[in-house]
Amino acid sequence: VRTEDTYAGLDALITRRGEALLATATLLAGGRPAGEDLLQAALERVIRHWRRISDEPELYLRRTIYHLAVDQWRARRRRGEVLGKTEAEMDTASVRAGLPDSTEAVHLRLALVQGLAQLPPRQRAVLVLRYWEQLSESEAADLLGCSLGTVKSSTSRGLARLREVTAPWAAQDDEARMSLSKGTRS
């Protein structure tokens, strides 16, 4: 496959921004293999329209990743994919990221990424845009091509679902605070 000439710009883009794009795709698809499939599917779409969009490929690619994740990715394989890393992987990732996490925090975050992977695609995409890409609600709406209201409601519902998933940790926190409070009083 000859890529060096025709799609040299795309190669350069992936070299420069591939990690961030794969990270987004992985979060949207729920796992590394599915994320790579999603990124590749988006690249295929970009290649199809390369002549038209080669001036601004990253914008088009990012938009395509989100649109595929929300609208079409369900039709492809590996819908569920790997739901999250193992605890050991999470521990390793935390250490690598320099985060002095407790076991509870690791479990909580594992539950969060698993919960994220199980959300409906649009809710998942909105949460990734808002809390991974740090986009504003209006920016997220623009990228997804939906209304501001849809972003707000999807964010609200997605977070509500994640709160349900992480309720056991919230309960543990409450108990810990209560025991601490009792200890202080006595």
Added chain:
Amino acid sequence: MTRAIEEELATAMRNRVAGLSPAPDIVARAVRAHRRSARIRLGASVTAAAGITAMAVGVVISLPGTSIQPSSPGSAAGPDAASSSRPTSGAAHASPLPTSPRARLLAAMTSSAQVSYRMHVVNLSVDPGHRVTRTSPPRDLIQPYADYTGVYDPKTRSGYGLNIERYDTGGLGDPRLFGKPGNYEQVRIIGNTYYTRYSVTNSFRAGSTWTSGSGSLAIALDLNGGQGWAPTSGGSADPAVLLATVRRLGQVRLAGHSGSGAQALDTYKFRYHLAGNSSVQAHQLTGTIVVHHQSNLIASITMQTTVTGAHPKIGDSGQTTFRTVLTFSDYGVAVSVRPPTAISNS
């Protein structure tokens, strides 16, 4: 939780993707897939169509819109062959089986389509001589799509089973993982609705959410990578659709007989010729159907097609082979399945 869930989520996402980097050949693969997508459409739909039909009714071969070679002289070709071989239920044949290979195979298909069964489905593609990077040695890239074991009852159009999603072999992944299970997928089929849920281990948490969709088991499993689905594939459990499908059989011949008594097996070979078009060269789908001689019920179906681009000099010159193996057993097995309670709307 001492921190807001938004903060925890952001941290969890950062941790989740820390250190990920795309495969160095991802653009090359995308280009390859882009060039291949047009030419595999025909081949994939052929294999998928056959797979759909096979899994839905225990029978293969559906080629809507393609011309089929007439069967060889002397065989009971055409609609008369199906009507002359009355549907049977399992081993109890009310009348002698037809003698021509084609008619006998039609009878086997019809019989098998009326009894519940257990099946094992393996579906994959092979890209021979694939290079992961420009400098890496060529090796076969094997992409498994399904390794499914389950039961199905054509009468109630329902079934259930477990699919193992295996890692690719020959790609960029860790060679120690080649072909190993990556995900487990539980599947339920009820009518035209499928339900799936996933786990990274072969144990599923009670109450975990299922995803539902519309379509056959073949669609639930995303055979052939979910590419090339043909809406007119004949993937129905309706015996009328089945018969209409098998009447379009290509060339069939009795290739051999083995075993004796209850272990006796008849082996049939079939072949379709498929015309080329603007994106794909002329090619053919070949297959083998093994039938239990005594009961005339299908034991296994193997089929494959290899697709090459119509213009290899300006497109991708590589070939892709799609292969499906279906094994049937436990005819008459009880099949009881209900819709799951926790279903995602996604």
